[in-house]
Amino acid sequence: MPNPRLLFRRRLALPQFRRPASKPGDPRIFGFNAERDLIISEVVGRVLSEIGGSSQTLMLALNETAHHEIRRLEAQRDEESAVHLPRWHRIMRRVGSMDEGKLKQTLREELDRMSRDVAGNFDARVYDFALKLVRPTVVAAMHPRSIVSRERNRAALDLVMRCEGEVDAVQALAKKGTLVFVPTHSSNLDSLAVGEQLSRRGLPPAVYGAGKNLFSNPIVSFFMHNLGAYRVDRRVKASLYKSVLKAYACVLLERGYHMLFFPGGTRSRSGLVENRLKLGLAGTAAEAYARGLMRGRARRIFFVPITINYEIVLEAETLIEDFLKERGKTRYIIEDDEFSQIDRWFSFFGQLRDHDAGCVLRIGTPIDPFGNLVNGKGESLAPDGRIIDPAEYVRSGGEAMLDSERDAAYTRELGDRIIEAYKKNTVVMATQLVAHVFYRALVIQTAGLDLFARMRCRGEVRLSRVEVLDQLERCRSELLQLESEGSTVLGTSVREAPPEAILQRALDAWRYHARAVIREEADELIVEDPPLLLFYHHRIVTHAERLATSEPERDAAIEMARIWRDA
Amino acid sequence: MEGRVVRVGVIGGGFGYGLAVAVARGGHEVTLCTRRSFESLRPGICVSTSLDEVLRNDLVYVAVPSPSLAALLDELVHLVDGRHRLVHVSRGLIGTELKTVCQVLVQRTSARRVGVLAGPLSDAVLREGGPGGAVVASDYPEVIRCVRETLGGPRLRIYGSTDRQGVEVGAAMTGILLFALGFGAGMGFGPSTLGMLAARGMAEIVRVTRTLGGRAETLTGLAGFGDLMSAVAGDRRPEYALGEAVAKGLSPGEAQQTVKAHVEGAKIIDDLCAYASSRRLELPLVVALGGVLRGELSGEQAVERLMSRAVGGEGL
Numbered sequence: 057m058p059n060p061r062l063l064f065r066r067r068l069a070l071p072q073f074r075r076p077a078s079k080p081g082d083p084r085i086f087g088f089n090a091e092r093d094l095i096i097s098e099v100v101g102r103v104l105s106e107i108g109g110s111s112q113t114l115m116l117a118l119n120e121t122a123h124h125e126i127r128r129l130e131a132q133r134d135e136e137s138a139v140h141l142p143r144w145h146r147i148m149r150r151v152g153s154m155d156e157g158k159l160k161q162t163l164r165e166e167l168d169r170m171s172r173d174v175a176g177n178f179d180a181r182v183y184d185f186a187l188k189l190v191r192p193t194v195v196a197a198m199h200p201r202s203i204v205s206r207e208r209n210r211a212a213l214d215l216v217m218r219c220e221g222e223v224d225a226v227q228a229l230a231k232k233g234t235l236v237f238v239p240t241h242s243s244n245l246d247s248l249a250v251g252e253q254l255s256r257r258g259l260p261p262a263v264y265g266a267g268k269n270l271f272s273n274p275i276v277s278f279f280m281h282n283l284g285a286y287r288v289d290r291r292v293k294a295s296l297y298k299s300v301l302k303a304y305a306c307v308l309l310e311r312g313y314h315m316l317f318f319p320g321g322t323r324s325r326s327g328l329v330e331n332r333l334k335l336g337l338a339g340t341a342a343e344a345y346a347r348g349l350m351r352g353r354a355r356r357i358f359f360v361p362i363t364i365n366y367e368i369v370l371e372a373e374t375l376i377e378d379f380l381k382e383r384g385k386t387r388y389i390i391e392d393d394e395f396s397q398i399d400r401w402f403s404f405f406g407q408l409r410d411h412d413a414g415c416v417l418r419i420g421t422p423i424d425p426f427g428n429l430v431n432g433k434g435e436s437l438a439p440d441g442r443i444i445d446p447a448e449y450v451r452s453g454g455e456a457m458l459d460s461e462r463d464a465a466y467t468r469e470l471g472d473r474i475i476e477a478y479k480k481n482t483v484v485m486a487t488q489l490v491a492h493v494f495y496r497a498l499v500i501q502t503a504g505l506d507l508f509a510r511m512r513c514r515g516e517v518r519l520s521r522v523e524v525l526d527q528l529e530r531c532r533s534e535l536l537q538l539e540s541e542g543s544t545v546l547g548t549s550v551r552e553a554p555p556e557a558i559l560q561r562a563l564d565a566w567r568y569h570a571r572a573v574i575r576e577e578a579d580e581l582i583v584e585d586p587p588l589l590l591f592y593h594h595r596i597v598t599h600a601e602r603l604a605t606s607e608p609e610r611d612a613a614i615e616m617a618r619i620w621r622d623a
Numbered sequence: 624m625e626g627r628v629v630r631v632g633v634i635g636g637g638f639g640y641g642l643a644v645a646v647a648r649g650g651h652e653v654t655l656c657t658r659r660s661f662e663s664l665r666p667g668i669c670v671s672t673s674l675d676e677v678l679r680n681d682l683v684y685v686a687v688p689s690p691s692l693a694a695l696l697d698e699l700v701h702l703v704d705g706r707h708r709l710v711h712v713s714r715g716l717i718g719t720e721l722k723t724v725c726q727v728l729v730q731r732t733s734a735r736r737v738g739v740l741a742g743p744l745s746d747a748v749l750r751e752g753g754p755g756g757a758v759v760a761s762d763y764p765e766v767i768r769c770v771r772e773t774l775g776g777p778r779l780r781i782y783g784s785t786d787r788q789g790v791e792v793g794a795a796m797t798g799i800l801l802f803a804l805g806f807g808a809g810m811g812f813g814p815s816t817l818g819m820l821a822a823r824g825m826a827e828i829v830r831v832t833r834t835l836g837g838r839a840e841t842l843t844g845l846a847g848f849g850d851l852m853s854a855v856a857g858d859r860r861p862e863y864a865l866g867e868a869v870a871k872g873l874s875p876g877e878a879q880q881t882v883k884a885h886v887e888g889a890k891i892i893d894d895l896c897a898y899a900s901s902r903r904l905e906l907p908l909v910v911a912l913g914g915v916l917r918g919e920l921s922g923e924q925a926v927e928r929l930m931s932r933a934v935g936g937e938g939l
Contacts, residue, residue: 426705426735438733440700448705449735452765462736465762469735601901614901621902 083260084312085284088178095311096175099303100167104160106299114159115151117296121166122148124294132291170300174286176263182282187255219253221419221481225432226360229422230260232434233356234312236338237262238474239417240330240363241318243370250316250362253417262316263308265301265337284313305337309344312355319474323371325379327594329363329478331620339467341425342450346463349447349456356434356446359470361420361477365547367485368414368565369591376591380511414565416485418545420477426466427473484535484596485547490562491592492603493527494519494574494583499612510586515575517583521559524581528555531603538599594619628652629773631684632677634695638712639686641749643668646684646773648752654680674698682708682769684740685724689715689887692724696731703732708766710738710759715887716795719897721835723791725761738766739787740774741794742845743853753778758845760790782845789837793847796828798862798887799895801854803908805866806915810922820908821851826937827906831895834904861886869915870922892916907932 079086107117125144129137147162154162229235239250247264254261261284268289271277280287286304289297308315317338320330341357348354369375421429426449428436436446449466450456498517502510532555538544539551549561566573566588573589575582583589596603597620600613629651633639636657643653647667655670656677664670677683687695692713703709713724722730725737738761748755759770759781767783775781784790800821807820828847829839841847854860861884868878875889896913899906911929914920920928 428733436733438700438704439731442701442704442733444704444733446705451706459765461764466735468762469729614903618903 082180084314085178085261085263086180088176088263088284088313091311092175092177095304095307096168096171098307099171099300100164102303102307103167103296103299104164106303107163109156109160111156111159114156114163115154118147118151118159118163118166121294121296122151124292128291128293167296167300170297171304174288174300174304176284176286177281178284179282182279183261186279186283187252217249217253217415217417219257219417219419221417222360222421223257223259223419226358226419226422227258228432229358229360229430229434230314233358234309234344235260235262235314235422236309236341236357236359237314237316238319238338238359238361239316240324240478241320241322242324242327242364242375243366244323245370246318246323246364249364249415249417260314262314264316265305301337302340306340306344306347309341309357310348310355319471323375325375325382326619327369327372327376327379327591328597328620329475329482329595331475333471333474335467335471335474339464339470341470342463342466343458343460345425345446346450346456346458349450350458354447357425358422358430358434359425359474360422361474361481363418363420363478363481363483365416365418365483365485365595366414367487367547367561368568372588372591373569373571376587379591380508380587383507416483416547418481418483420481423470423473423477425470427469479598480543481545482595483545483547484550486549486553486558486561487565487592488595489528489531489535489550490524490559490574491589492596492600493524493531494581495586495589495593496600496604496609496612496616497527498583498586498589499615500608503611511590513586514584515582518577518580519583521579521581524559525555528558530605532558534603534605535599538602544596544599629682629769630654630680631682631773632656632680633684633686634674634677635684635686635688635691637686637688638746638749639684641746642684642686642712642774645749645752645776645779649773649776651773674702678702678707681706682710682773685709685711685713687713688885689713689890690885696727699728699732699734703734705733705735707734708736708738708763708769709734710740710761710766710770712740713887714741714794714798716792716891716894719894719901721792721831721891721894721898723788723795723835725787725791736763736766737761738763738770739791739794740770740781741790741850742782743849745853748779752776753780756780756782756845756849758782758784758790758849760784760787760841760846762787784841784844784846786838786841788835789832789839789841790844790846792832792835792837793828793842793844794850795887795891796831796842797847797850797854798860799892799909799912800824800828800851801860801862802866802886802889802892803912804855805863805868806870806912806922807866808863809867809870810926824908827908830904830906831898834902862889865889872922874918875916889916 107113122144126141126148129141129144151159226235237250237254239246263284263286265288266280266285268287271280271287288301305315315338317335319333319335319338321334324330338359341359345354345357424430424436424446426436426446428438428444428446430436435443438444447456452459497519498510498513501517502513505513532550535544535546535550539546549558553561563574563576569585569588571585571588573585575584593616597616600616601610604610604613631646631651632654633643633646634656636655636659639655639657640661643655644665646653647665651667653668654677655668656672656674657670658672661670671677685695692715709728711724711728715724716722717724717727723739725739728734728737738759740757740759742757744755744757753776756779759767760783761767762785771781771783803820803824804817807817812820825842828842832842833839854863861882864882865878865886868881869875873881879886879889892909892913893916895906895909898904899910907929911920911925915922915925
């Protein structure tokens, strides 16, 4: 009798016989399944040619993979081990006596198996269904009466989320090349927010990578598997597997599949905007572009930085707790946070509903794989505005060449440009500005304490309302200056509302959290939750020194900004 | 690649001419951009005053004195693209954020493949063909290859490094250490005192290099230790002479006139003091020298301040 749990681990797909064929004009990903086998065979061929044809290199690759896989599967002791472990033992026993042909054939079979495990699937019916599902789910949580019509759904969602920035330019670029969306990541809601807004703004769906652990839930797995997600098994340590992943990303980019990566790798625990990126697979863009040039069919690739800005963050409490534990070197993996608690969802959306545009997605200027800004026509621009030829970056002696070390250096440069774009496109919300004012006061009043001692200062720091409003006004005026310099963007309330309204908006928004962040007592405001203040203030910590107007504020700013530099 | 003729551009006629001679000696063709005139030129070198012409070459050495660098950058912004490999020889750091020249080149122009050539490489060694050596650092292996191919030779060893930041910061900071040693010599300190000054100065260099993203071990190489030893061994660098003059009571302006050369280290000390203050970085020697250069401290007061500090572990 087969184990029923195994059924859920299989990839569930809808029946194929009624599957609609992709039409001309459909996004590229709609035709993915038709060329899935071709893609896999290209990946296998590419990795094999990287390994080289000699018996020695083939044997080395096979031995190394067998060694890592046996170690992993023996430790796992699960259904996967039962299926695959005997095969790897067999390979290990025989690899020494295999001739070159047999080595190549075995390696090809293993590469094919790995590539098929990684490769996704796309079903337009599931995509349509998912889009129809996301909107009403969010709306049901916040505006139950609006769910009766599609129009009301839309309007209700507009209250919560707004998308701004270079939307038109990116729409134009989607027709000229491959887009790689690189958003900031601070909540599990980010995927829903990006997916919904891309679709709403007429931008194409994108392929994305997801950890294999996410596929263990049958419902999530069903959607992941049918929406083009490729699986990344972080337990597999063999370098052959990493080569497969890189080749897969590269082939998809070459073939014009738009992609989405969260380059921070994981949700920002501290609340800081990402300042260290893991562009691993996205780093294959320079190679994909060079390969296209070498074939005479160069397809442009454009990176689209997106900041996802929340007035309140669903999982803020758990994230900052994890950050503090990590600083204390006892990091643990979050398995159960606010994302899995349905009552917190309702409470979260309930608060957002009362806050016009409580979530803002801001799309930055697109960037080519070499870190140059790109205009709406898809032309790369030098800093003086000249149009430059990106092909020059991968040419040597006039010919396009592959060079992995060169491309790694380009990718580091690209990462720096994406971080700059994040800083410029971070939308300052009321909660962040108010948190900054209170946290700065906390640092000044607890000078000499370390971070952890400071986190325990609940109810100890008081500020008069007048003082808070005065500081808010001073900070806002400096932020307006920063906005005029193009260094940041202000949310509507921060830009336009009087300080009293900014303060009230933040205090109202924080009611979502289980604990009081700031307590009001007559004309005084008392710091009750330093960790949450730290979390929200971190979002604008890069401007801390600019917002300081006195010596103690400057000293506090230098101390606070250290976390960004050291992060 | 071996034996092929490469066309190379060099910007700057002082140290740049030495570079041009060394490149031409290897049988490569050099276009040298300078306003200087030369009575006779080595075969393989042609002189031009047009930046455009020099930038027709993919590989370009930038060897202008640091004060001219800002003006040159203003022009390069409009001329450079992804085709160029730019290698500079400056020992400067720019602004209070202490940006390296490579960082500024990448930030302000569309060039990406940049590198730095540093170490105890004198004009004489370049013109005479060695023996000598230098280090070229870049994130791009092809830049390192290009420099080796065009500049290296049987008696000129060009080592490669991927710690671009470490080499650039190390080269700049060595100038400051030389200033400190000149200052110590001018104050009449003996060898043992100078030895302590050098060691504690090196500890500060390590702190700055690490903070700016470089690796401490790079400082034991040609751009740090190598350059320092060549200066101490008699390759009289202007930083050393400036330090001596300041210690003898000359104002920084008078000392600069005596030295008759631009001293990069003096400018960096001011920026470094601001950087140390904003980062809470412990750089007592640099801060004391800054005080002397700004006329806030006499030589004796600076020494007194340094020697009266609490003594701790010999940490870097």
